[in-house]
Every structure is written in C-alpha cells, then in structure tokens.
Amino acid sequence: MEKNLIVRGAPQEFECKIGAWQALGEHLERRQIRRVLVVHGDASWVKAKRFFPELTGVDVTFEAYRGACTFEERDRVSVIAKTVGAEAIIGVGGGKVADLVKAIAAHATLAVVILPTLAATCAAWTPLSVMYDARGEMLQYDVFARSNALVLLDPEVILDSPIELMIAGIGDTLAKWYEANVIISQLAERSVEIEISHYTAKLCRDILLAASEEALDSMRDGKLSEAFVKVVETNIMVGGMVGGFGDDYGRTSGAHSIHDALTVLDATHHILHGNKVAYGVFVQLMMEGRCDEIASLIPFYEKLGLPTCLHDMGLSDLSDSALGRVATRATAPDETIHLMPGVITAHTVLGAIKDLEAFIVKTRAEV
Secondary structure, eight states: OOOOOOOOOSOSOEEESTTGGGGHHHHHHHTTOOEEEEEEOSHHHHHHTTTSOOOTTOEEEEEEOOSSOOHHHHHHHHHHHHHTTOSEEEEEESHHHHHHHHHHHHHHTOEEEEEESOOSSSTTTSSEEEEEOTTSOEEEEEEOSSOOSEEEEOHHHHHTSOHHHHHHHHHHHHHHHHHHHHHHTTOSSOOHHHHHHHHHHHHHHHHHHHHHHHHHHHHHHTOOOHHHHHHHHIIIIIHHHHHHHHGGGTSOSHHHHHHHHHTTSGGGTTSOHHHHHHHHHHHHHHHHTOHHHHHHHHHHHHHHTOOOSTGGGTOTTOOHHHHHHHHHHHTOTTOGGGGSSSOOOHHHHHHHHHHHHHHHHHHHHHO
16 A cells, blocks of 8 residues: 655644633744735634734734635635735634635645634644535645744633534544544554554544533533543544654545545535534444444443434435445545555445444344
C-alpha cells in the first residue's frame, strides 16, 4: 500500500484556556497584522460575540457566511477580503466556517486564524477543507500547503454550544480509531509518523469512551470539568493529529465514505456530519465482520444518542433504489473505502447496510 505521507501535524500555534480569545490582539500584533476579515456564522455568533475581544489598532470587517462551504461562497468572501485589504482571515464558528476560511486563505494567500465555537470536528486544527455543492452533497476535500496560523480554543465558549453538536463531534472523532486502524493494521512496517498517527487514533477512542458521559453531564450543568476539556481537546486537537501525522494512512476509510455517500440523498442533509460518520463506523465494522465490536459499542452509542442504524436516523423507509445510490457512491473509484482490505463493491456496502439493520433489531430484541 503506497499512499501519500506528508506530516501536517499542527497549526503554527495553538492555545487552549479560559479567556484564550482575549489574547487575539496580542497574537495579531506579534504577526504585524493590522487589517482582518472576521467570518462568522449566524446562530453561533449570537452567543460567541460576547467572547470576541475589542481589537485596538486593527481594522476589522465582519462578514456572515451563508451556511455552506462551497466554491461559490469561497469566491464571494475572497472578493470581500481583497476589497478590504485583509492581511488575515479569522473564522469564528464551527467546522463549516473553519473549512470556509481555510479555503479562502489558501485561495487569497492570507494567514488564517480560527476561533472555534463548537467541538464537532477537528476542522479548526487541520489544514484542509471539505467542499460541498449548493445542495449539500460532498464534492471533495482539498489539502493546503500552509498550516493554520493560530487556533485559540476557549472551553467556556464550547460549554455554551449545543450539546447535540458536541455529541456529533464525539461520533466523528471516535471514527478516527476505526478508520485509521483498518488501514495501518495492513502495514508490515510502520514509520514513526504512522506510529504517532496510530497512537493518537487509539487515544481518541480511549478518552472518548472513558470521559464522554461526564463531559456531557458538565455541559448540561453548565460547569467546566476536566473530562469536558479533555473531550473538547480530543475532538479538535487529538483527532486532527491522526490525519496530521498519518496523512492518507490516518485520515478516512470506510466510515467517512459512508458519510459521503449519504449526502447524495436530500433526506440526509439535516443529519449532523458526526452522526452520519458514527453510523458509518458501524457499517464499516459490519463489512469487516466485527459484530462483536458493534455490540460492545451499542451501549455507548445509545447513552449518547448516536445513531446505530438507519432507523435511528429516521431513514428506515429508504427505498432499495436510494440505498443502491448510497452504495454506489460509497464505492466510487476515489473513495477511501478502498483503503480497507479486500475488494469493496457496491454490493458489499449494500449488504452491510442491510445486515446492520437486522443485527441491531436482533440485538435490541435480546435485551
């Protein structure tokens, strides 16, 4: 297996602490940045703007993004950045905002600063963007030559975010282990970089299985805890390190291919990214014949509210034709599902999807 391996381990600088955003002005001054464009969401900005600092001596332009990371939105905001003479672009929001500003920064050759408001993905950490079309179908992901200049993570901001997005982030990050391990376990020899990727993937699984319930209780109580901060940093930092060090060996395999495939159906566009990935983990495990691992994860999924099957996502009435489209898209020639061992066909995926439904029904009937 000869895959790409370029280490993109971390942003240039990362800081996680209460009040981290308040140091933004100092960081900009150190970089001699005097003019910035701040791109933010709508709903998240309502809560986040009270954490955003006054920037003395910096010309700031604010722009709300239009809800998607598309090439059209990248080009629209790039024009704004050029018009205002921005020297850096700052993303304040979740994964889509982070991916958008990274794409803009690469397109316009700007420094990129990310202030995450969610811990739903590792997008704040990684130098890549997942691009979608206007319908919400995933098109591709683009990896950039420059790391993010700065990531400022304030746990208090995340504490005030929607808990369902935190749960989705746990599902997305748990997949790091299953997707990286199925690739790396095929290697006869492993470089140091790949060993780091494999270790951090396992760390994702171990921390999340041990700390997620307590972390979510902290969110419900509105109180910071060690478990909460650990899970937040795992979703954003540790998860990002898996692909950062492993590159194509540690980024995605089966579960994300299932996610990508589900986006071809309009009925799935309201389902959170991490929830679709979490479901994809179970489909991947079914293709691997690892029903025992699925069974061991079901209690964790159910406690958190992650979907174990199509029924849990409200998709139990999908037609065979729709499922066939998903299976075909999941096994497109460029999909990472083919990094799994053996030959994976649309028939393989369709069988795994149907077998998973039957397995979950049978398991629940036995409880």
